[in-house]
Amino acid sequence: MEAYLPKDAGLRAAVAVLGISAFYVSSLVIHRLFFSPIARFPGPKLAAITTLYELYYDVVYKGKYLFEIEKMHDKYGMYYNFPDCQNFHCTRITAHVAKEKNSYFQTM
Numbered sequence: 001m002e003a004y005l006p007k008d009a010g011l012r013a014a015v016a017v018l019g020i021s022a023f024y025v026s027s028l029v030i031h032r033l034f035f036s037p038i039a040r041f042p043g044p045k046l047a048a049i050t051t052l053y054e055l056y057y058d059v060v061y062k063g064k065y066l067f068e069i070e071k072m073h074d075k076y077g078m079y080y081n082f083p084d085c086q087n088f089h090c091t092r093i094t095a096h097v098a099k100e101k102n103s104y105f106q107t108m
Contacts, residue, residue, distance in 0.1 A: 042076040 006012055029049050033039060039048070047053040057065035 043072060047072075 006015060032049050033045065036048075044053065054065050057063075057068050061068075
């Protein structure tokens with residue numbers, strides 16, 4: 001195994017950090033696509049993996065992410081997959097979820 005690792009200690013540390021970072025990113029992608037509570041919702045897989053999808057529309061298209069959300073609602077329905085499940089961008093979703101929660105608790 002020593003033959004594959006660089007002899008310089010600084011380079012070894014850089015290789016270790018790069019390997020750990022690659023493992024972290026790949027495990028995060030696998031978790032968000034398959035094991036996350038919101039993984040079953042439809043939507044663009046790139047938006048499910050990272051918030052860079054939102055950043056792209058906000059920076060390149062100068063704040064047009066809100067219009068992209070409307071397109072995603074038309075294409076995927078009321079719910080779609082995005083990585084930050086605590087941050088609902090659309091008030092329609094929040095209102096719909098609150099209505100469903102209230103009706104659920106009223107029937108109990």
